Amino acid sequence: MNQEHLKRDLALIRAKSPLVHNITNYVAMNFSANALLAIGASPVMAHAVEEMEDMVGIASALVINIGTLDAEWVCGMLAAGRTAHKLGKPIVLDPVGAGATPYRTKTAWEIIHECHPTIIRGNASEIMALVDADIKSKGVDSSQSSDDAVDSAKQLALNTGAIVVISGATDYITDGTRVETITNGSPLMTQVTAMGCTASSIVGAFAGINPDPFEASLHGMAVMGFCGERAVAKKAAPGSLMINFIDELYEF
Amino acid sequence: MNQEHLKRDLALIRAKSPLVHNITNYVAMNFSANALLAIGASPVMAHAVEEMEDMVGIASALVINIGTLDAEWVCGMLAAGRTAHKLGKPIVLDPVGAGATPYRTKTAWEIIHECHPTIIRGNASEIMALVDADIKSKGVDSSQSSDDAVDSAKQLALNTGAIVVISGATDYITDGTRVETITNGSPLMTQVTAMGCTASSIVGAFAGINPDPFEASLHGMAVMGFCGERAVAKKAAPGSLMINFIDELYEF
Amino acid sequence: MNQEHLKRDLALIRAKSPLVHNITNYVAMNFSANALLAIGASPVMAHAVEEMEDMVGIASALVINIGTLDAEWVCGMLAAGRTAHKLGKPIVLDPVGAGATPYRTKTAWEIIHECHPTIIRGNASEIMALVDADIKSKGVDSSQSSDDAVDSAKQLALNTGAIVVISGATDYITDGTRVETITNGSPLMTQVTAMGCTASSIVGAFAGINPDPFEASLHGMAVMGFCGERAVAKKAAPGSLMINFIDELYEF
Numbered sequence: 072m073n074q075e076h077l078k079r080d081l082a083l084i085r086a087k088s089p090l091v092h093n094i095t096n097y098v099a100m101n102f103s104a105n106a107l108l109a110i111g112a113s114p115v116m117a118h119a120v121e122e123m124e125d126m127v128g129i130a131s132a133l134v135i136n137i138g139t140l141d142a143e144w145v146c147g148m149l150a151a152g153r154t155a156h157k158l159g160k161p162i163v164l165d166p167v168g169a170g171a172t173p174y175r176t177k178t179a180w181e182i183i184h185e186c187h188p189t190i191i192r193g194n195a196s197e198i199m200a201l202v203d204a205d206i207k208s209k210g211v212d213s214s215q216s217s218d219d220a221v222d223s224a225k226q227l228a229l230n231t232g233a234i235v236v237i238s239g240a241t242d243y244i245t246d247g248t249r250v251e252t253i254t255n256g257s258p259l260m261t262q263v264t265a266m267g268c269t270a271s272s273i274v275g276a277f278a279g280i281n282p283d284p285f286e287a288s289l290h291g292m293a294v295m296g297f298c299g300e301r302a303v304a305k306k307a308a309p310g311s312l313m314i315n316f317i318d319e320l321y322e323f
Numbered sequence: 324m325n326q327e328h329l330k331r332d333l334a335l336i337r338a339k340s341p342l343v344h345n346i347t348n349y350v351a352m353n354f355s356a357n358a359l360l361a362i363g364a365s366p367v368m369a370h371a372v373e374e375m376e377d378m379v380g381i382a383s384a385l386v387i388n389i390g391t392l393d394a395e396w397v398c399g400m401l402a403a404g405r406t407a408h409k410l411g412k413p414i415v416l417d418p419v420g421a422g423a424t425p426y427r428t429k430t431a432w433e434i435i436h437e438c439h440p441t442i443i444r445g446n447a448s449e450i451m452a453l454v455d456a457d458i459k460s461k462g463v464d465s466s467q468s469s470d471d472a473v474d475s476a477k478q479l480a481l482n483t484g485a486i487v488v489i490s491g492a493t494d495y496i497t498d499g500t501r502v503e504t505i506t507n508g509s510p511l512m513t514q515v516t517a518m519g520c521t522a523s524s525i526v527g528a529f530a531g532i533n534p535d536p537f538e539a540s541l542h543g544m545a546v547m548g549f550c551g552e553r554a555v556a557k558k559a560a561p562g563s564l565m566i567n568f569i570d571e572l573y574e575f
Numbered sequence: 576m577n578q579e580h581l582k583r584d585l586a587l588i589r590a591k592s593p594l595v596h597n598i599t600n601y602v603a604m605n606f607s608a609n610a611l612l613a614i615g616a617s618p619v620m621a622h623a624v625e626e627m628e629d630m631v632g633i634a635s636a637l638v639i640n641i642g643t644l645d646a647e648w649v650c651g652m653l654a655a656g657r658t659a660h661k662l663g664k665p666i667v668l669d670p671v672g673a674g675a676t677p678y679r680t681k682t683a684w685e686i687i688h689e690c691h692p693t694i695i696r697g698n699a700s701e702i703m704a705l706v707d708a709d710i711k712s713k714g715v716d717s718s719q720s721s722d723d724a725v726d727s728a729k730q731l732a733l734n735t736g737a738i739v740v741i742s743g744a745t746d747y748i749t750d751g752t753r754v755e756t757i758t759n760g761s762p763l764m765t766q767v768t769a770m771g772c773t774a775s776s777i778v779g780a781f782a783g784i785n786p787d788p789f790e791a792s793l794h795g796m797a798v799m800g801f802c803g804e805r806a807v808a809k810k811a812a813p814g815s816l817m818i819n820f821i822d823e824l825y826e827f
Binding site for chain 1: 348349350351353354390391392393394395420423424425426427459461462463464513514515516517558560561562563565566
């Protein structure tokens with residue numbers, strides 16, 4: 072990864088404060104909003120069909136996260152996603168719990184088909200479940216190592232045209248051909264809820280200022296890893312990690 | 324501001340523990356509830372039309388915040404607001420994102436017309452957008468300085484009969500004629516999500532024990548500013564600020 | 576309480592990482608999810624009717640919390656609860672605000688009748704309101720001492736077949752005949768929102784690995800008390816308590 076490009080993108084986020092429109096889950100909303108503010112972006116959470124066109128219209132990026140989906144919210148997600156696609160705005164899809172229930176896998180594919188996400192970020196189980204219907208997620212936590220999901224990620228990228236990101240002990244970013252890895256971070260990050268969802272939102276912030284979604288994904292995941300590592304070095308316990316992580320994003 | 328009156332109101336909140344009924348957004352709920360508990364009030368979050376009359380009936384104040392509105396929640400807001408108005412209970416309206424989408428501006432006005440809020444608290448863009456349809460908010464963050472919104476605030480107060488509060492580097496509180504300012508606080512407070520929403524809830528706690536909504540607004544905003552300043556003095560980073568702010572409210 | 580059994584159950588949670596399916600309120604979701612992760616369980620938050628059978632099917636326990644209920648969510652709660660009962664999976668019901676509004680009391684009883692919860696955990700007002708229609712809760716906070724609710728708890732246990740847990744200065748756990756108490760914890764825990772809701776989720780984690788719901792309740796409440804006490808010893812302020820409590824659960 073080109074460190075100068077990462078610095079340039081961080082400076083751009085702080086200068087432009089891109090509006091990142093999140094349709095995300097109830098568990099993640101507060102933490103993801105604070106992470107976006109800490110890095111210099113401007114978060115908005117909105118899901119009503121009535122305002123999707125207008126909100127996407129003023130946003131720099133859209134993040135769709137199906138963590139606590141229901142029929143009404145899926146309507147909002149599809150309306151927002153279609154508008155973003157039409158306007159050429161970047162869309163990050165986080166298919167939380169794909170493979171845990173058929174409803175989640177089906178909805179993730181519905182969003183992929185109708186909205187054409189620019190980036191898909193998930194854990195290993197989720198990415199594998201989108202490619203192989205036999206893979207079962209354990210709720211929203213991964214039952215698989217990220218290393219085992221690389222082939223699925225490449226196939227998903229080729230099938231959908233999206234950059235696919237697997238987060239895990241090693242993060243993988245692929246366009247179907249090229250594969251980059253990020254190995255920083257800490258296993259303790261999986262003990263803080265919504266850390267993965269927040270990675271999707273942070274990737275959204277980078278996609279809001281960098282037209283290259285591959286590089287935006289790489290930068291977003293790198294910042295997550297760096298800041299997670301630094302926060303764990305301060306105190307290796309999940310409550311403290313949650314707070315110190317936000318501080319590290321701010322000070323990065 | 325009369326410091327003795329502020330102390331009296333704080334003591335009243337701690338003695339009476341007013342029930343503050345919040346219909347607020349998903350991002351703010353946890354933080355606002357903790358802030359209300361820390362100051363000595365009793366928060367309840369409830370939005371179902373089925374229980375709005377009963378819940379407002381036992382509450383000391385109602386806070387309506389449209390941050391993550393949708394059609395169903397707006398029904399709950401209107402039902403609660405109408406009941407509170409009928410019963411003569413104070414209503415604080417936080418028109419989050421007014422000006423960002425027509426749906427938000429329209430809904431804020433619908434609530435104003437049907438529920439007659441006692442206090443309207445917003446950032447500069449939101450207050451200006453309620454008066455001048457040409458003002459655009461950037462999502463839920465202000466694109467304007469609070470100083471530029473004073474005339475709009477006065478006009479909004481005169482048009483609606485509500486006390487209008489603009490939060491910003493300088494907070495303004497006006498009834499349309501009289502204007503008071505509060506200059507404490509810290510710019511870092513804007514980097515913690517739901518800090519403005521929480522100001523509305525804290526103002527609601529004061530309105531629940533002080534029948535003068537002008538003074539209640541002044542006291543609520545002053546406490547926010549004092550505690551924010553003290554928390555930033557402990558550590559100038561947004562994750563820590565979130566936690567230290569709650570501690571400061573508790574110890575104030 | 577048998578300390579060896581508690582240690583055994585904690586080790587089982589860490590080894591098996593039971594999936595705890597929560598249909599809980601918006602205020603509690605983040606905090607409860609972090610508490611479950613910290614103790615070693617795997618939380619999932621899901622409420623859509625479309626996936627209730629599938630999600631309950633892979634879960635080890637179901638927690639139903641009516642804190643921010645509405646008609647649509649109640650459908651999800653009933654669908655999940657019926658499935659869990661049919662499959663013989665433990666159900667923890669948290670009747671938040673029973674007694675505050677008739678809608679809450681009625682819904683709690685609807686869930687009891689249709690889903691047959693294994694464990695019911697509430698504060699004194701809530702437990703008393705489920706037995707005596709004249710008891711009024713003050714929003715979601717208790718207006719009664721837990722000592723005064725013991726007879727109601729016993730009666731509720733006998734009427735429903737559930738283990739009933741009252742949390743308060745003294746926690747009571749009863750099957751209608753036997754009564755055990757837990758006296759650790761700290762009054763400051765009531766100043767952190769969702770602490771009671773999180774107790775229900777932690778009890779759910781124990782119920783997910785211990786087939787004896789009485790012992791699971793005892794262990795869950797004991798861990799809450801121990802960790803709360805330790806966290807308060809670090810710093811007696813509610814913001815810090817929220818974070819230190821999660822750290823203590825992790826280190827327990």
